[in-house]
Amino acid sequence: MGMSLSRLTEKTNIWPWLLLAPLGIYMLVFFVVPLADVAIMSFTEPRVSFADYQKVLTGTLYQRVFVNTFATAAFVTLSCLAVGYPLAYLMAHSKPRTAMLILLLVTMSFWTSFLVRTYSWMVLLGNNGPLIAFLQMIGIEQPPQLLFTRFSSTLAMVHILAPYMIMNIYSVMKKIDPALIRSAESLGAKGWSLFRHVYLPLTAPGIANGSVLVFVICLGFYVTPVLLGSPREQMIAGLIGHQIEEFLAFGLGSAMAMVLLVVTLIILTIYHRRFGLDKLWG
Amino acid sequence: MPGMKTFLMPDRRSFLKTAAAAVTASLAAPYIVRAQEKILYVNTWGGPWEAAAKANLIDPFTAETGIQVKTVSPVSFAKLAQQVKTGTYEFDVTTLGGGELVRANQAGIIEELEAPYEGGLFENGVASHAFATVIAWRTDKYKEAPKTWADFWNVEKFPGGRSLQRYAARVIPIALLADGVAVEDLYPLDIDRAFKSLDKIKDHVRVWWTAGAQSTQILRDGEIDMIGIWHGRYFEAEKAGAPVAMTWNQGEIERAYWVVAKDTPNLDNAKKFVEFATSAKPLAGFAKAADYGALNPASNEFVSAEDAKRMPTSPENYKLTFEQDMANFGADPAELAERFEEWVAS
Numbered sequence: 001m002g003m004s005l006s007r008l009t010e011k012t013n014i015w016p017w018l019l020l021a022p023l024g025i026y027m028l029v030f031f032v033v034p035l036a037d038v039a040i041m042s043f044t045e046p047r048v049s050f051a052d053y054q055k056v057l058t059g060t061l062y063q064r065v066f067v068n069t070f071a072t073a074a075f076v077t078l079s080c081l082a083v084g085y086p087l088a089y090l091m092a093h094s095k096p097r098t099a100m101l102i103l104l105l106v107t108m109s110f111w112t113s114f115l116v117r118t119y120s121w122m123v124l125l126g127n128n129g130p131l132i133a134f135l136q137m138i139g140i141e142q143p144p145q146l147l148f149t150r151f152s153s154t155l156a157m158v159h160i161l162a163p164y165m166i167m168n169i170y171s172v173m174k175k176i177d178p179a180l181i182r183s184a185e186s187l188g189a190k191g192w193s194l195f196r197h198v199y200l201p202l203t204a205p206g207i208a209n210g211s212v213l214v215f216v217i218c219l220g221f222y223v224t225p226v227l228l229g230s231p232r233e234q235m236i237a238g239l240i241g242h243q244i245e246e247f248l249a250f251g252l253g254s255a256m257a258m259v260l261l262v263v264t265l266i267i268l269t270i271y272h273r274r275f276g277l278d279k280l281w282g
Numbered sequence: 283m284p285g286m287k288t289f290l291m292p293d294r295r296s297f298l299k300t301a302a303a304a305v306t307a308s309l310a311a312p313y314i315v316r317a318q319e320k321i322l323y324v325n326t327w328g329g330p331w332e333a334a335a336k337a338n339l340i341d342p343f344t345a346e347t348g349i350q351v352k353t354v355s356p357v358s359f360a361k362l363a364q365q366v367k368t369g370t371y372e373f374d375v376t377t378l379g380g381g382e383l384v385r386a387n388q389a390g391i392i393e394e395l396e397a398p399y400e401g402g403l404f405e406n407g408v409a410s411h412a413f414a415t416v417i418a419w420r421t422d423k424y425k426e427a428p429k430t431w432a433d434f435w436n437v438e439k440f441p442g443g444r445s446l447q448r449y450a451a452r453v454i455p456i457a458l459l460a461d462g463v464a465v466e467d468l469y470p471l472d473i474d475r476a477f478k479s480l481d482k483i484k485d486h487v488r489v490w491w492t493a494g495a496q497s498t499q500i501l502r503d504g505e506i507d508m509i510g511i512w513h514g515r516y517f518e519a520e521k522a523g524a525p526v527a528m529t530w531n532q533g534e535i536e537r538a539y540w541v542v543a544k545d546t547p548n549l550d551n552a553k554k555f556v557e558f559a560t561s562a563k564p565l566a567g568f569a570k571a572a573d574y575g576a577l578n579p580a581s582n583e584f585v586s587a588e589d590a591k592r593m594p595t596s597p598e599n600y601k602l603t604f605e606q607d608m609a610n611f612g613a614d615p616a617e618l619a620e621r622f623e624e625w626v627a628s
Contacts, residue, residue: 060624061623061624061627126505127504148489231490232626234626244360246616248385250360250363
């Protein structure tokens, strides 16, 4: 190592890499290595074979749970969009004071532990909760069962994940140049057509960012569907935990995790091709 | 910046060496500290369980032997297996249920132990305490008390929402009893018959509970009307003032065993702890505080008649119950669980 440091850095420009080194080492030790371990376990535990993959890809239980997981994530994403878009619009286009208030409410919900939010829904939707009491008060003698249904778990997941959608769309809406809207108007666009051809396309990156975040986070949801949902719906994360915790089936659990990871990566790749992953954080 | 060269960047090789050493040292630090101090690490369920264990088992143990004890929670069967594999020990002793114990012993992840009291050893676990899955119900819903699992299944006589634990090995024997199988004919289990029986109750089971606290909450708040629940969790709902009742009749008893992690560097102290924790007086105190039944018969003399009423192992209650027979189970628990999960999801 005869070369002086300054010459070395000029030649190979290692400074950015050195600055990245702590994080890089951290990620290597605590993320890449364990993940590789999971990948290896998925076809070596307890012996080398692809039997666990065969089971995950062909077993009716696993197929059903995978389909349920992706269907739930898709539905939750669409619901977050339906709720979040108008709210983000309201935030982006109302007076600063009103916008601040909405923002405060959204972030307050965001920073509340999701377990607390899950339990709150139990209280609200329960047999002795205010909603059922209200329905009985207005004369409905046999109110529908709200808790422990697909409705209650979806409602709670939308509530928990909506802030991701709202924040993403809001930040894009905030950046839209009002001049664009005015010039569209001056060219005769109004009402639905103004929205459809000008505003909506301008907010598309926010919709795409929010959707991909909500979808991917929702894929890994576990506690909320278990506590609030109907017994028949199960998410893949719950099944993975069950296999490892109850049966020490590290191979099967790892194979499920790898399948989930690969499918998620495929979705992110499609997203990247279409919108660019680097835009994900605005 | 030649002046800073030695401090910041001596040269690349020694920098990497130092960095590597620093990383290794910080990763290994907990282990090094442990090896020096010989602290015993006990795996607990946390919460009230840990409080009961601390007051009755851990603190008296430290007072008697001078061995420092720290707790790690929650109980994780998977972690027990992983630490033997990796050689990194987060805890030295833990408790297991009967089904897990058989698997752990087969997998060779627990140490061989000796019976500290007569009949106390099973598959290298020392029998400590027992809990029962019992029938409990809302008294504001039913005037007449259900008595058996057949009553639990009888939704015409006892209409209303049901709940059972999402745990195949515990639900299958119950389903067979409900279908009219006698306790003495229960094991080995007739799995197909059990699933046919489960089909009859399925539409009425609103919650397959997965956590103890969850079972207390849905009974206490009246989300369901009848539940198969651990007896300790039932008493919590009762204590909270909810209109509930239970029966010991056909209660399903399971044993919990202390085990020592295979090849732990703390073997001697771990064995000492297990022996202490299952000795008469500490165990009696723990079982009372954590709402269990003590399995060491010598503990009975330390339990008052009033407390014995709440224990599944007291002679009065025990004769009404039945015990899970893990040695004669009749099915592979993992395969059974997979079939059960598939059944629940369909």
